[in-house]
Amino acid sequence: MEGFTLALALVDAIPVLSFGISMVIIASRFQSPLFMVGAALSVLAGCCKVAWKLVLGVWKKDLRWLNKPFVPMQGAGFLLMLISFIIGFGKINWAGVLAGITSIPSLLFFIAWIGLMGFMGWYRKNKFKNDDAHSNWTAQIINAVGQTCLLLGILFA
Numbered sequence: 001m002e003g004f005t006l007a008l009a010l011v012d013a014i015p016v017l018s019f020g021i022s023m024v025i026i027a028s029r030f031q032s033p034l035f036m037v038g039a040a041l042s043v044l045a046g047c048c049k050v051a052w053k054l055v056l057g058v059w060k061k062d063l064r065w066l067n068k069p070f071v072p073m074q075g076a077g078f079l080l081m082l083i084s085f086i087i088g089f090g091k092i093n094w095a096g097v098l099a100g101i102t103s104i105p106s107l108l109f110f111i112a113w114i115g116l117m118g119f120m121g122w123y124r125k126n127k128f129k130n131d132d133a134h135s136n137w138t139a140q141i142i143n144a145v146g147q148t149c150l151l152l153g154i155l156f157a
Contacts, residue, residue, distance in 0.1 A: 001056060003133025009053035012140045015147035016046035022151045032088050038080025045073035053136070067130070100157030109153030116146030 023039035052066035085092075101110055120142045129135040 001062060001131050001133070004053055004056040004136070005133075006054070006057040008133060008136060008140070009050055009057045011144065012053050012136070013050045015140065015143040016043060016050055018144070018147035018151045019043065019046065022147070022154050025154050030084070030088065030092070032084040034087065035081050035084035038077045038082075038084060040077070041080065042074050042077030045070050045077060048073070097157075101153065103157065106153045106156040109149045109156065113146050113149040113153060116142055116149060120146060 020039075020043045023043060027036045027039055048066050049070045052063060055061050055063050055066065100106060120139065123139060123142060127135065128139055
């Protein structure tokens with residue numbers, strides 16, 4: 001596929017790394033094995049997508065089996081994380097969480113993250129083409145900024 005480069009793969013690794021660090025921080029505080037499995041599954045989905053772009057960019061081989069599991073793996077990971085929050089709802093120190101996420105600058109980063117993820121959802125539904133490099137660049141820049149905002153929000157909380 002035309003336009004898939006090493007740079008594209010490396011930039012796609014930024015949101016995976018930011019999200020992964022965010023999930024490690026949350027998992028260390030939440031202490032839920034189910035959350036950890038869900039987070040790991042979601043990060044693994046991102047790693048598969050990065051690996052697919054890396055192989056495409058460097059060796060010009062389209063190993064679709066690396067890209068195919070992205071959506072189901074990520075969806076399953078998010079579902080497991082959500083279930084873990086529902087199960088562990090009473091164990092969460094909500095006063096501490098709310099104090100952290102509503103403090104400045106955390107709140108600003110979380111608002112930006114929510115907005116960017118909403119925009120990402122709209123973009124994927126209306127404009128994204130999986131086999132188009134320009135479309136992938138746009139999506140991963142939105143995602144990289146968004147996931148970095150999530151990480152900064154968590155670090156400042």
